[in-house]
Amino acid sequence: MRFTTSTSIEYPTGTPSRPSHLRQSNARTLLRLLRENSPCSKADLVRLSGLSAPTVSSAVTYLESLNLVENLGDGESSGGRPPEMLRFNATHxxxxxxxxxxxxxxxxxxxxxxxxxxxxxxxxxxxxxxxxxxxxxxxxxxxxxxxxxxxxxxxxxxxxxxxxxxxxxxxxxxxxxxxxxxxxxxxxxxxxxxxxxxxxxxxxxxxxxxxGEQWRGSASGIENFIFIALGTGVGAGIFLRGHLHHGANWSAGEIGYSAVHGQPRRTIEVHQTGQMERSIGGLGIEAEWQKLLARERRSTPELAKLRATEIFDLAVDGDRLAIQVVNSTSQILTDCIVEMSLVLDPEVVILGGGVGSHPELCRGTEKLLAHNEFARPQVRSSSLGTQAxxxxxxxxxxxxxxxxxxx
Amino acid sequence: MRFTTSTSIEYPTGTPSRPSHLRQSNARTLLRLLRENSPCSKADLVRLSGLSAPTVSSAVTYLESLNLVENLGDGESSGGRPPEMLRFNATHxxxxxxxxxxxxxxxxxxxxxxxxxxxxxxxxxxxxxxxxxxxxxxxxxxxxxxxxxxxxxxxxxxxxxxxxxxxxxxxxxxxxxxxxxxxxxxxxxxxxxxxxxxxxxxxxxxxxxxxGEQWRGSASGIENFIFIALGTGVGAGIFLRGHLHHGANWSAGEIGYSAVHGQPRRTIEVHQTGQMERSIGGLGIEAEWQKLLARERRSTPELAKLRATEIFDLAVDGDRLAIQVVNSTSQILTDCIVEMSLVLDPEVVILGGGVGSHPELCRGTEKLLAHNEFARPQVRSSSLGTQAxxxxxxxxxxxxxxxxxxx
DNA sequence: CTAAATTTGTTAATAAACTTTACAAAGTTT
DNA sequence: AAACTTTGTAAAGTTTATTAACAAATTTAG
CATH class of the missing domain: 3.30.420.40 (ATPase, nucleotide binding domain)
Structure with a gap:
């Protein structure tokens, strides 16, 4: 280190701006505008970007040389020389x-x-x-x-x-x-x-x-939401201020280990299924169903082996025990959502996963949440399902x- | 709208980059470097920023004209012409x-x-x-x-x-x-x-x-942490990925309304003190203390009117009932921290507020959290106290x- | 004690990128 | 058919940066 007079400076730290950065920055801007507005003309890009026509022309030539933009030929005139229509080359x-x-x-x-x-x-x-x-x-x-x-x-x-x-x-x-x-x-x-x-x-x-749900699903455009995946496992994706939240050890959203109200307190151990997952994971729901069947002496081999979503389907048909299962599942899920909402105040909660996306669960949870004056996010079913x-x-x-x- | 050929484009959307932006950007960079490295010379700024000497010279002249930078005169030579030392003018x-x-x-x-x-x-x-x-x-x-x-x-x-x-x-x-x-x-x-x-x-x-704690306190440099304020009220500041998290309705961190394990479930109402606050807020702790005193027939006017921190002080001295109060408070607090950690996975939890910053509570909570295999953030007392x-x-x-x- | 080397900082010349101005091209309207 | 409108390019000028050359002031070396 050559520096002597001051205490100690480490080199280098800066990010110098040079004329070439302008070109890069404007090219990026124009490419983004083209992606959002394809097809459009250079004149459109001039209006969209606020840049001058020669600059747009030069940048488009550059983008064409990279094969990122294609020229579709003349478009329809609007009272003057017809525009050359440009399109982002999505198959680049x-x-x-x-x-x-x-x-x-x-x-x-x-x-x-x-x-x-x-x-x-x-x-x-x-x-x-x-x-x-x-x-x-x-x-x-x-x-x-x-x-x-x-x-x-x-x-x-x-x-x-x-x-x-x-x-x-x-x-x-x-x-x-x-x-x-x-x-x-x-x-x-x-x-x-x-x-x-x-x-x-x-x-x-x-x-x-x-x-996925934020991009083109039920959370489209939402900046703060929680995606809850209920299937065999139970977990959440935490989406805050427009970005995924991972946490310090990449384990944010591991709510399968959350405590269930009314059940005894437990310590958190990795190789043991969490309390929440045992209660409202698919297997937990099926176990609860079997317990109720047995208690009411209604158990048959056929009924006993129903999967969680099939039990929910029965509830829609009015089966009393199945409704009971939906209610207890909804209640536990609601408690979980309320706790998370007090901490994070999401705008929306998306219910997804094989079990979670069942509309009956969404309905039940919504109804219970309505009792609160706040900590009452919107509840929506996943719209992308298994494709999310x-x-x-x-x-x-x-x-x-x-x-x-x-x- | 003059646009006719394409479906519909709204103008303007772009953020054009012009030569003057370079000047602005470089001036900002240099000012930042000066703030972080005062005092230093132009030559230092050249090395720090990666910009050329004439550019730095011109930008510094600009910053001096705005009274943002002052010239301290010659510094110590390091084998050549002595540098002119510059300093960010903090009293601008x-x-x-x-x-x-x-x-x-x-x-x-x-x-x-x-x-x-x-x-x-x-x-x-x-x-x-x-x-x-x-x-x-x-x-x-x-x-x-x-x-x-x-x-x-x-x-x-x-x-x-x-x-x-x-x-x-x-x-x-x-x-x-x-x-x-x-x-x-x-x-x-x-x-x-x-x-x-x-x-x-x-x-x-x-x-x-x-x-405050993130800037110059116990959470210095930590990107993901939760600040829990325990006083008369109970609330949390949620700091994630380097920024405060406010939530969709500005009510993130309102954990005073959280459920307490083992107590009956309640709905969330604005004008009613929350369950968590009633349990581990200052008044809740004092009520618990008075209950225990009465049960053990130890109640005296003097003991009964102790404040929460004074009860914690008694626990440090070995008072059995006071230790019991610390333990039950720590347990409820720990449950709350675990639930939040499963969702957010913070690196650190800072305990602050009049009651929360008491070291005995920090110790008790740390001990209980140690039982978990994960959802086990570091627990620290606020170091800025009431100044945070x-x-x-x-x-x-x-x-x-x-x-x-x-x- | 003087000359060479080192470090700092400025001036002059050059390059890159943008803008404005002027104009050509190709339509529509009157 | 002439005038007008819209699109797009070419030339000239502006801003900001860089490199190269050099001046200034000090330390080091002989």
């Missing part, structure tokens, strides 16, 4: 989304407008659930989808993978995934990047579902790609 | 912080480095607690402080006011403040701005305390001012 590249489920692998391929162009899925065999095998399957699926979309693997710019477990998004490591045996500290991102040669993001699947994760994955891939299109 | 302006408490008004004045130069406080009389009277008191206090600091009211660039209630920070309206009679939908910001003629920010006092709000207010004022110094 593609992005992929992957959902690693407990029993199957699902994938989608989308263009740079986020339009899904093809999809692929496969059931796991037991052996295929190792991290290494999953990477191979993803590679296979990607190749199949590229073929189907008549494109090449090289044009896939980013791939986002949803894993059913606690995930360090920065490092791309799946820290733990209870439903996937031996998935602990799996460096999934680097494995995929090495296997496929494409930049990757790894996220928790429930977080992806939340992003995949849409969220596409969104994150698009976001990651955006910065790289003009880098 | 001042910022103020205000805390509206239940019984008193406290204010501080700080320079643009955030150094507190003077303070002022007054007890409220009953009549002085109306919004209008409070604005007058703030005006008086500000004038006193300016006199004390030998500066003028015109040099006060921003004032941040903490109010003990739910506050809409965008509009500057205090929506409700249970401890201040008739404070409902008070447009405090515009009232202060009109009275004093200075740009103002209004925030919830607990949120300000959280900001004021420091937070100064920080927010500085942040608001920063953008305006070069506008």
């Amino acid at each position: 590249g593609y992005v992929a989304g992957v959902d690693i489920g407990g029993t199957r692998l699902r994938m989608v391929l989308a263009d740079l407008n986020g339009r899904i162009v093809t999809q692929w899925a496969t059931q796991f065999t037991e052996k295929q659930r190792t991290p290494k095998a999953v990477c191979g399957l993803i590679h296979d699926g990607l190749k199949m989808m590229c073929q189907d979309a008549s494109t090449s693997l090289k044009k896939v710019l980013h791939i986002t993978v949803g894993a059913p477990g606690v995930t360090n998004v920065n490092s791309g490591v799946v820290l733990s995934a209870p439903n996937l045996r031996d998935w602990n500290d799996v460096p999934l991102r680097s494995m995929i990047e090495r296997e496929i040669g494409t930049e990757a993001t790894v996220e928790n699947d429930t977080n992806l579902a939340a992003v 994760q995949l849409h969220g994955a596409i969104f994150l891939s698009l976001t990651a790609t955006e910065a790289r299109l003009l880098a | 302006g001042y910022v103020a912080g205000v805390d509206i408490g239940g019984t008193r008004l406290r204010m501080v004045l700080a320079d643009l480095n955030g150094r507190i130069v003077t303070q002022w406080a007054t007890q409220f009389t009953e009549k002085q607690r109306t919004p209008k009277a409070v604005c007058g008191l703030i005006h008086d206090g500000l004038k006193m402080m300016c006199q004390d600091a030998s500066t003028s009211l015109k040099k006060v660039l921003h004032i941040t006011v903490g109010a003990p209630g739910v506050t809409n920070v965008n509009s500057g309206v205090v929506l409700s403040a249970p401890n201040l009679r008739d404070w409902n939908d008070v447009p405090l910001r515009s009232m202060i701005e009109r009275e004093i003629g200075t740009e103002a920010t209004v925030e919830n006092d607990t949120n300000l305390a959280a900001v 709000q004021l420091h937070g207010a100064i920080f927010l004022s500085l942040t608001a001012t920063e953008a305006r110094l070069l506008a």
